[in-house]
Amino acid sequence: YKLPESIRKHAKLIDEKLAGIKVCDPAIGSGAFPVGMMHEIVKTRNVLSVYISLSADEMSISNKGLQPLVTQESNRTIYNFKRQCIEKSLYGVDIDPGAVEIAKLRLWLSLVVDEEDIKKIKPLPNLDYKIVCGNSLLGVEKNLFNNQLFAELERLKPIYFDETNPTKKQEYKQQIDELISRITDGHKEFDFEVYFSEVFHDKIIEKNWSLYHITWVTHNSRVSERMIEYEAIIHLARINKGLPAIAEPTVLNENQEVTVTRSIAEIVREDKLRILAYNICRDHVHLALVCEERDRDNIVRKLKGKSAQKYKETYKIEEEFHLWAQKYSWTLIESEEQLENTVNYIKYNRQKHHLPDNKGLQPLVAKMLTSFDQAMQPVVEKGGFDVVIGNPPYGFRNVLSAEEKKFFRKIMRIEFPTGDIAELFILITLGKCVRNNGALTYIIPKKSLYGESWKNVRKVWLNNDLDFLMDASQTFENVLLEQVAFSIQKRYPVVQSIAVAALDSNSNTVRVFGRFPRRDIFTSDLSNAQIYRGLYEKSLLKKIFKQASPDTATLIKAVIGISNITSHLTFESQNNYPCVKGIDIIRYGLKQDIRYVKGEIAKQYIGDYQDEKIVAQKIIAHIQNPMPHILITMFLDNEKRLVNDTCVEIKVLDEKLKKKFMLAYFQSSFCNWYAYNFVYNRAIRTMDFINYYVTQIPIPHCITENPKQQQPFIDIVDSILAITKNKDYLQNPQKQAQVKRLEREIDRMVYKLYGLTEEEIRIVEEGTK
Numbered sequence: 001y002k003l004p005e006s007i008r009k010h011a012k013l014i015d016e017k018l019a020g021i022k023v024c025d026p027a028i029g030s031g032a033f034p035v036g037m038m039h040e041i042v043k044t045r046n047v048l049s050v051y052i053s054l055s056a057d058e059m060s061i062s063n064k065g066l067q068p069l070v071t072q073e074s075n076r077t078i079y080n081f082k083r084q085c086i087e088k089s090l091y092g093v094d095i096d097p098g099a100v101e102i103a104k105l106r107l108w109l110s111l112v113v114d115e116e117d118i119k120k121i122k123p124l125p126n127l128d129y130k131i132v133c134g135n136s137l138l139g140v141e142k143n144l145f146n147n148q149l150f151a152e153l154e155r156l157k158p159i160y161f162d163e164t165n166p167t168k169k170q171e172y173k174q175q176i177d178e179l180i181s182r183i184t185d186g187h188k189e190f191d192f193e194v195y196f197s198e199v200f201h202d203k204i205i206e207k208n209w210s211l212y213h214i215t216w217v218t219h220n221s222r223v224s225e226r227m228i229e230y231e232a233i234i235h236l237a238r239i240n241k242g243l244p245a246i247a248e249p250t251v252l253n254e255n256q257e258v259t260v261t262r263s264i265a266e267i268v269r270e271d272k273l274r275i276l277a278y279n280i281c282r283d284h285v286h287l288a289l290v291c292e293e294r295d296r297d298n299i300v301r302k303l304k305g306k307s308a309q310k311y312k313e314t315y316k317i318e319e320e321f322h323l324w325a326q327k328y329s330w331t332l333i334e335s336e337e338q339l340e341n342t343v344n345y346i347k348y349n350r351q352k353h354h355l356p357d358n359k360g361l362q363p364l365v366a367k368m369l370t371s372f373d374q375a376m377q378p379v380v381e382k383g384g385f386d387v388v389i390g391n392p393p394y395g396f397r398n399v400l401s402a403e404e405k406k407f408f409r410k411i412m413r414i415e416f417p418t419g420d421i422a423e424l425f426i427l428i429t430l431g432k433c434v435r436n437n438g439a440l441t442y443i444i445p446k447k448s449l450y451g452e453s454w455k456n457v458r459k460v461w462l463n464n465d466l467d468f469l470m471d472a473s474q475t476f477e478n479v480l481l482e483q484v485a486f487s488i489q490k491r492y493p494v495v496q497s498i499a500v501a502a503l504d505s506n507s508n509t510v511r512v513f514g515r516f517p518r519r520d521i522f523t524s525d526l527s528n529a530q531i532y533r534g535l536y537e538k539s540l541l542k543k544i545f546k547q548a549s550p551d552t553a554t555l556i557k558a559v560i561g562i563s564n565i566t567s568h569l570t571f572e573s574q575n576n577y578p579c580v581k582g583i584d585i586i587r588y589g590l591k592q593d594i595r596y597v598k599g600e601i602a603k604q605y606i607g608d609y610q611d612e613k614i615v616a617q618k619i620i621a622h623i624q625n626p627m628p629h630i631l632i633t634m635f636l637d638n639e640k641r642l643v644n645d646t647c648v649e650i651k652v653l654d655e656k657l658k659k660k661f662m663l664a665y666f667q668s669s670f671c672n673w674y675a676y677n678f679v680y681n682r683a684i685r686t687m688d689f690i691n692y693y694v695t696q697i698p699i700p701h702c703i704t705e706n707p708k709q710q711q712p713f714i715d716i717v718d719s720i721l722a723i724t725k726n727k728d729y730l731q732n733p734q735k736q737a738q739v740k741r742l743e744r745e746i747d748r749m750v751y752k753l754y755g756l757t758e759e760e761i762r763i764v765e766e767g768t769k
Contacts, residue, residue: 028092031103134190384435
């Protein structure tokens with residue numbers, strides 16, 4: 001294998017970056033992730049060794065694919081690479097003292113295992129200030145401006161790392177602990193910026209600043225008489241050809257201008273952008289921006305994207321809507337006179353367009369602007385880790401106490417809707433540990449892909465540069481909860497595509513589906529990150545979405561059954577009322593053993609359950625053989641039974657939609673395939689058939705537009721119900737086979753509703769059997 005020329009050419013630079021990389025696992029456990037990172041760093045640096053000190057002639061030989069005759073430097077050994085990595089790069093924290101000691105031991109063992117010459121092995125390093133016992137989610141009040149104390153702390157830690165004399169080691173440790181105590185005013189709790197202070201140094205970075213006059217306009221804005229005339233011609237031409245007319249331009253009122261500007265001002269503050277002038281004038285924005293040329297496009301993309309998103313959220317716009325035109329214009333400002341003219345042009349642009357002053361803009365703009373001298377200063381970049389990686393703890397029931405949740409929400413003002421500690425790890429470590437442009441890579445619960453309460457995490461993914469999502473399924477032995485792995489770079493999205501993949505735990509291989517535009521994986525409302533869309537042809541998915549009704553939630557609603565009555569259920573009928581548990585339901589029917597709820601309990605609920613209703617199992621069955629798939633299971637109740645909270649009632653909201661059609665449709669192979677792949681992302685456990693998920697399943701619009709198309713389904717359902725109501729149905733293979741044949745007819749009719757080809761039908765059915 002021949003390394004790419006770009007890597008061979010920049011081998012030394014890459015090696016230097018790897019030698020200085022800072023990696024932290026904030027829930028280190030036994031140390032598996034840092035050790036894995038070390039192996040990757042060491043392996044890469046070892047491969048680069050042969051290219052580090054090549055002459056021009058030797059590099060020419062290498063570029064021709066020949067092996068250059070060079071001798072590696074004596075210190076470029078596996079052992080030295082590992083020791084350097086442990087000393088300079090790896091950090092870890094865990095709340096469990098036992099885990100910390102195991103992680104240290106693992107690093108020590110990995111250091112010596114590959115060194116064959118025992119005489120070359122140095123005494124084991126002291127890792128007390130590299131792998132630390134503490135709570136990664138907390139911190140302490142500290143004096144970060146006491147430079148002398150920090151300088152002394154950072155001078156002593158490398159000495160302590162290599163010290164082997166027990167007496168001196170103890171002396172250094174005592175000095176380090178005293179310094180930490182002085183910095184934290186006596187607090188003993190762990191704090192990243194204290195214990196790992198060398199990672200958090202601010203860096204002064206000189207920039208090649210340029211000045212730009214930036215302008216962008218609203219979608220379909222007519223910004224000149226020439227454009228009005230041109231677009232009028234196009235408008236008429238489209239109508240004459242039977243094409244949709246050009247949409248009306250978006251023109252902002254004063255309140256909307258303030259909404260947009262407030263969003264832009266927040267980005268300016270958060271990203272410390274350098275703005276010399278700003279104005280917004282109904283259908284366009286002007287600003288004078290100081291930045292590097294390479295950053296200009298990304299800055300404007302973020303200003304437009306974030307302000308458009310805020311606009312949609314504020315004014316509750318859910319349909320496809322574009323606030324801004326796709327392109328923007330820029331002019332390089334190259335002289336003081338040009339700068340003065342540009343600032344004045346922007347400042348008085350509302351008067352130019354005969355617009356009144358918008359008083360709501362003035363305080364926002366005043367806080368946004370900076371002077372020319374301030375704008376031309378070098379950048380002070382906050383320090384932090386290049387990579388934060390790990391498998392943080394998850395859970396919400398017994399992991400965080402009510403007091404701890406109150407502390408994070410009320411005192412630290414962190415919103416984490418899941419209540420799950422994994423979400424806290426994401427928010428806190430991304431905010432205070434990862435440097436700008438650094439990476440956060442975690443394994444967390446798989447429900448983050450599709451769970452309702454995890455939408456905030458999906459927002460975090462998309463507000464940063466999301467590199468990949470991987471279904472890790474049940475990665476770890478003896479861990480029932482399924483996981484997903486993700487990696488984001490802490491910056492506004494530059495790459496608009498993501499890699500999606502799945503881990504095959506049986507073969508221990510990763511199947512990469514490919515890279516896809518973010519919009520092809522995430523639903524527009526962020527209800528789901530549908531990574532398994534990467535497995536299917538766009539043409540198939542496009543066909544389904546084209547035939548689907550705009551909003552399933554306007555057609556049906558799923559309501560969970562009665563809670564807190566399970567303890568009152570019995571099989572005794574006298575003075576009691578029929579009631580169903582999820583386990584009693586079979587497809588199109590019920591098991592023969594009838595449950596009842598005690599009469600005095602039933603009285604308060606009977607009035608709500610008088611109508612005919614569709615009742616489904618709340619937990620969807622996952623079936624492993626012959627291929628993994630799910631089985632949505634429901635029946636039609638026309639005997640006014642009560643249902644407990646292991647059941648879900650499917651209420652039909654549109655009178656044109658018939659219950660028997662929905663009974664057939666939801667239990668079809670198509671719906672099971674769609675829900676398994678695109679609603680539950682091929683989950684294994686705890687797939688709740690509740691309203692949030694049920695309303696993500698498409699319903700073909702042709703059914704409500706032409707309700708008569710439901711009748712063939714209803715006829716078959718009547719035939720099935722006539723069979724499943726027989727007492728011997730579950731013991732009669734012939735009757736079960738008859739129902740299977742009728743269900744196959746329903747499947748074929750559903751495929752026809754979507755216009756699927758034979759090949760597309762085969763794809764669906766291979767994923768449901």
